[in-house]
Structure formats: structure tokens, C-alpha cells
Amino acid sequence: MKKKIDAFDYAREIVKALPKGVLLTTKAGGRVNTMTIGWGEIGVKWGKPIFIAFVRESRFTKGMLERNPEFTVNVPLGEVDRKILSFCGTKSGRDVDKIAACGLTLEEGEAVSVPGIRELPLTLECRVIYRQAQDPQAIPPEVISRFYPQNVDSTACGANRDFHTAFYGEIVGAYLAE
């Protein structure tokens, strides 16, 4: 059962959940993967409702999004097993099927091919309409030291980069999985 919602009605719940962790789910080649994210932005661009997800170059999710530029954002409402967020934030989809390992229940997508997750019921369905790698030269030095320590000597060359790409996902659907 799904209840359609206006994503913006839940903007408070979404941004307040981010620092505690929400899931970003992708699907490509018959495979569903999810990862914990703590960063993201919700709002309007080009007259469209947009969720911006930030994904590092190295992530399995990055390749998934390149193959199928759709994602869902899965937000807990009330209690959620913190072990799920911890597991999905530290393991890679390259090594493990996180959906199976965590016993998550997929909810078939409505407006996108990517499913939601019943255990994190507030779902945004997003289609990527714009993407841009962030510019290492414009990131403040203290942010580089804190979040990209491995990149300090490699901002100018392509090697070993692990910066973020901003994926602008048009919110084409939103629902509560019940």
C-alpha cells in the first residue's frame, strides 16, 4: 500500500532526517542497491521540484546512476533500526547485496523503475536531469582536509579523485509506503 504525498509537505522531515541518515536507492542491470547518505538538498530549480544527491566518484552507486539515472530517497519516519543505516553506509554494493543482508522489503516504483523500501517509508522518486562534478578548486581548504584527505595532493590531476558529483533529481513522485 502506498499513499501519494506532496514531497514539499515533508521537507522538514526530510532535511531533519539527513544528519541521522537516509537511504539512496538505485537500480540497474536487474540489481537494486542502496547506500546511506547524510547530505542532500530539496527545493526548486528550473521550475521543477528537485532533490540534489551528492555521490562520490568511487561509489558503486555512481556507476548505477550512470547506467540508470533514476533514484529513490528513502526516509525513516519514527524509529528505524540504526544497524540498517550503519550497514548501508559502510558496505559496498560491489561486495554484498545490502537489500538482502538487511532484510529490506522493496516496494515497486510508481513513476520510476527504482523501488522504495517499506522500512523507510517516506519515498521520493527522482529522475536525474542534470549532473555536475563539484569543483575541487572551489572547495574551502578546511572542507578538503576534513572530507577529502586522500585528495589533498591530487586536486589537479584526475588520479585518485574522490570528490562528489551533484545529481539533480527531478522529484517525479512521492509516497509513503504503508
Next chain:
Amino acid sequence: MKKKIDAFDYAREIVKALPKGVLLTTKAGGRVNTMTIGWGEIGVKWGKPIFIAFVRESRFTKGMLERNPEFTVNVPLGEVDRKILSFCGTKSGRDVDKIAACGLTLEEGEAVSVPGIRELPLTLECRVIYRQAQDPQAIPPEVISRFYPQNVDSTACGANRDFHTAFYGEIVGAYLAE
């Protein structure tokens, strides 16, 4: 009188106000300017609360932000005179003092040098920590036609560009002007 708030508690009000228009206020060289915006994003990046404002190359506000990289976002709560949003969305600060022309009441900034506006009481105080010009090549053609028609033949050269720069403003304060 100002009442401090948690910006995220008002995320719903902020994103729902955007399509109707909010103000983006800047201050540089002793001059305060404001412009109506309908686009923006609120959320988290690099562990910080961030409001992303999108400003076109041609805007007076762009130069203001280059001189003083701080801004406030001024959101109406309840009724606001639509003439203010219309005026501030069509006139340029190069030609007119919009604050005076609209009879707006400035509220001195708390955490930034840029004031709020009493008539649009929900105020985010932001300090720009990252900026990036959007990549014309990555914008979908239908978006180019609709929002950048003057740019259709000029995406490859620097001339006549009027694309947007994303200004990531760390939200360093938030209040209601009462």
C-alpha cells in the same frame, strides 16, 4: 524584535514559498539590494546546513555576492504584498533602490552583515562557502530553450552567457523578524 529559529523546522514553509517568490538580499559597498527568486534548495552538504541560491551571470546580485559573499533569504509568512515580489523580480538594483521604492524595513543582521526584511519575516542568514557556474552542456535542451533562449547559440563561447551560478550559503543564522 527577532526570534531565533532552527531553519530546518521551517523547511516546508521555505520550499513551498519558493514557487510564489521569496527575496534574496545582499549588501556590498554600503548598498543593500534584494531580488525575487523562485528557485533554491535547502539541506545538508559537508555536514553543514546549506541554502543553495542560483543567480544569473547578468544580475546585479551576482556582483554584490562577489564583493560580499553573504546573503539573506527572506520568506513571507502568511500574506505579503505581491507587488513587492513583482517589483523586486523585474527591476534591477542597477537602476533603482528597491528597498526604498518598496518601503521595506531592514532588520540588522545577526550572524552576517546583510540585513533581513521585516515584511518577509522568516530569515535565513547565509555565508557563501562554495560557488559553481552551472555547466550549459549538461542542461537538458528543453530547459535551455525555456530558460536560456538567448543562449542557444552561445553555449560554447563566453559571450552573451546568462546561465546560473549555484551559490552554496552555509546557514549561519535564522530568525523570525517580529
